[in-house]
Amino acid sequence: MFQPNWEDPLNAAIPSLPDFQAAGKPAPAPEPADTEKPLDSLPPESLAPINPQDKRVVNGLTDVNQLAPFKYPWAWEFFLNANKNHWTPLDINMGQDVQDYHHRLTAEERHVYEHVLAYLTTSDILAMRNIGLAVMEKMSAPELQIYQARQVYEESMHTWTYQHCIETLGLNQSEIYNRYRVVPALYHKIRLAQERLNAALRPDIDLKQRDDLEEFVESYTFFAAVFEGSWFYNGFSPVFALQRRGLMKGTGEQFQYILRDEVMHAAFGLRVVRQILQEENLSLNPKHWKQMWEAAEAAETQYAHFLLPEPILGYRAEEHIEQFRFVANRRAKQLKMPEPFPSAKNALPWLDEQASMRKEKNFFETRVTEYQTGAALSW
Ligand SMILES: [Fe+2]
Ligand SMILES: [Fe+2]
Numbered sequence: 001m002f003q004p005n006w007e008d009p010l011n012a013a014i015p016s017l018p019d020f021q022a023a024g025k026p027a028p029a030p031e032p033a034d035t036e037k038p039l040d041s042l043p044p045e046s047l048a049p050i051n052p053q054d055k056r057v058v059n060g061l062t063d064v065n066q067l068a069p070f071k072y073p074w075a076w077e078f079f080l081n082a083n084k085n086h087w088t089p090l091d092i093n094m095g096q097d098v099q100d101y102h103h104r105l106t107a108e109e110r111h112v113y114e115h116v117l118a119y120l121t122t123s124d125i126l127a128m129r130n131i132g133l134a135v136m137e138k139m140s141a142p143e144l145q146i147y148q149a150r151q152v153y154e155e156s157m158h159t160w161t162y163q164h165c166i167e168t169l170g171l172n173q174s175e176i177y178n179r180y181r182v183v184p185a186l187y188h189k190i191r192l193a194q195e196r197l198n199a200a201l202r203p204d205i206d207l208k209q210r211d212d213l214e215e216f217v218e219s220y221t222f223f224a225a226v227f228e229g230s231w232f233y234n235g236f237s238p239v240f241a242l243q244r245r246g247l248m249k250g251t252g253e254q255f256q257y258i259l260r261d262e263v264m265h266a267a268f269g270l271r272v273v274r275q276i277l278q279e280e281n282l283s284l285n286p287k288h289w290k291q292m293w294e295a296a297e298a299a300e301t302q303y304a305h306f307l308l309p310e311p312i313l314g315y316r317a318e319e320h321i322e323q324f325r326f327v328a329n330r331r332a333k334q335l336k337m338p339e340p341f342p343s344a345k346n347a348l349p350w351l352d353e354q355a356s357m358r359k360e361k362n363f364f365e366t367r368v369t370e371y372q373t374g375a376a377l378s379w
Contacts, residue, residue, distance in 0.1 A: 132266075
């Protein structure tokens with residue numbers, strides 16, 4: 001069976017970081033040689049090829065309109081691989097889910113399903129806005145922006161997926177989309193993310209200032225490690241638990257496609273964070289690191305107990321929280337940071353399997369026959 005490397009799905013080589021003693025001192029700013037000045041500031045006689053080694057993740061001065069030569073070939077690999085996981089929510093048959101939702105789920109299971117969906121609807125819009133509005137514009141190497149552009153598109157596909165589930169099952173849209181505003185356990189997680197996004201969106205943020213750069217890196221770390229890497233990774237599992245019992249299988253399959261995207265988003269984000277730390281001679285503040293995970297755990301615990309006041313068949317709040325801790329440690333390892341929850345166990349060993357589903361097999365079993373291909377579109 002295909003076994004991806006969950007620490008690093010594309011085997012992107014990770015640079016070594018500056019030693020801890022040296023960290024904290026700002027990296028010397030690059031001297032803007034003529035070839036590094038933005039293209040429009042150069043008189044024609046100064047035109048010259050760029051040196052890819054002059055590229056920087058942030059605060060770079062090389063021409064951002066020129067994709068190659070690459071300094072970050074792994075970023076291009078991420079883009080190519082992201083395009084292998086292409087689907088739309090219309091590709092997956094939801095017929096049985098309508099039956100299941102209305103006739104087979106218990107009230108407790110409907111509560112779980114609806115609130116997972118309600119949380120995700122708001123989360124994916126936040127994820128899209130984070131990458132598209134706060135992160136992408138700060139990247140000064142085009143190969144990073146290209147993958148992030150794909151990521152923005154994928155987040156919008158995820159939002160479409162939730163909307164498709166809501167419409168197909170005939171759920172009350174207004175009620176689902178407003179739940180995070182009235183349910184404290186949902187609001188708590190969204191608020192933590194919104195605060196990080198606000199920090200990165202601040203119009204006067206200046207990444208040449210050390211404090212601002214650190215704040216931006218912490219925000220990006222939060223989104224990659226906590227929001228996408230742990231909350232999302234873990235967030236689909238209550239519905240996977242239903243899917244494993246033969247319930248809501250269409251939704252489960254939709255979520256499997258989304259999970260594959262999210263694995264890549266988290267891995268890419270963490271890789272970019274590592275690169276910034278190396279290039280800018282920065283290290284993550286260990287106290288802030290600890291506080292970030294404590295806040296994330298508190299929010300996830302509240303969420304899990306709200307979702308599952310009583311266990312449903314095959315899934316308990318305690319397992320959900322423990323799995324969050326286990327996945328959090330995995331993200332820490334990817335950043336070479338201390339594990340936030342050293343004793344955590346793999347409470348849901350089947351979860352990684354869900355992420356590595358054999359797409360082609362499932363695809364042809366469930367693909368709806370009236371799906372229109374590009375060649376058969378009728379307007
Ligand atoms: Fe997403
Ligand atoms: Fe994402």
